[in-house]
Amino acid sequence: MGGRRVGAGIAARTPRGFTLLELLVSIAIVAVLLGLVVPGLAMSMKSARGFRCQMSLRSVAFDFAVFADDTLHGDRGDDTAWGNRFRLSTFQESQYGIDEFWRWESEDTHTVPDESRYDPMRCSEVKGPLTFRRDVPCGKPGAISPPEHVSFGFNARLHRAEVVGTDGKVKAVYVMLSQDILSQTEVPLVWDVDGAIAAQNGVEPVYSAPSLDSQGPYAGDLYWYPGLRHNGSANFAFMDGRVESSRRPLDENGWRWGYQPVR
DSSP: OOOOOHHHHHHHHSOOOOOHHHHHHHHHHHHHHHHHHHHHHHHHHHHHHHHHHHHHHHHHHHHHHHHHOTTTOOOOGGGGGGTTOBOHHHHHHHHHTOGGGOOOTTOSEEEESOTTOOOOSOOTTOOSOEEEETTOOTTSTTSEEOGGGOOEEEEGGGTEEEEEOTTSOEEEEEOOBOGGGGGOTTSEEEEEBOHHHHHHHTSOTTEEOOOTTOSSTTGGGTTOOBOOTBTTBEEEEETTSOEEEESSGGGSTTOOTTOOOOO
């Protein structure tokens, strides 16, 4: 009669699957899109980590400015006896919480990051734990280890200045700082370092300095190991609190790498 053919109706409504060619084309399109998106996403993530590192360095520079200020500074540990002068190592110890600023009374060693997420002076690109040892001053072997996991190094010439001795030989002598150091706005204070290179050189990475024309302890770039881990650049914090990024820090105009405080 005039009834509809059931089989034919069902066949007409059956969906057609993808052909092999269509599937391959779809996969190719997705692959191209991922190829465009993923590198940009990875670059954005690296930039974000670099920005976090800059914020960390800026915070360290701010804390140093407070520590150096004759009115604002708090506990200067063992340097209190020196009046308005202090050592760079004492500031570092206050930041890490080691030596006379030891935070963990019942422990002889402490590893960070810890349960409280305490993890001072760290770049987000540097992974791995750091262990602090009780009663060991900053810069001495074992105070902060392993060196490969140290993120930031401070200007070594603000810690030990090279001078010519009475015998005509160049040697490094410990210096004391005062709040006057804050006026040296073009002097780098602290920057990204590569602790693995420091370890290869047999030195502690908490201090760094380029050789320049040194004929003394800083010769041969023994203490020069900037960590170029932010897209080939390192971050540098200055006395005035600003942070700049550079691939060739020794070629930057106005950066006063050779500055040494008067002893």
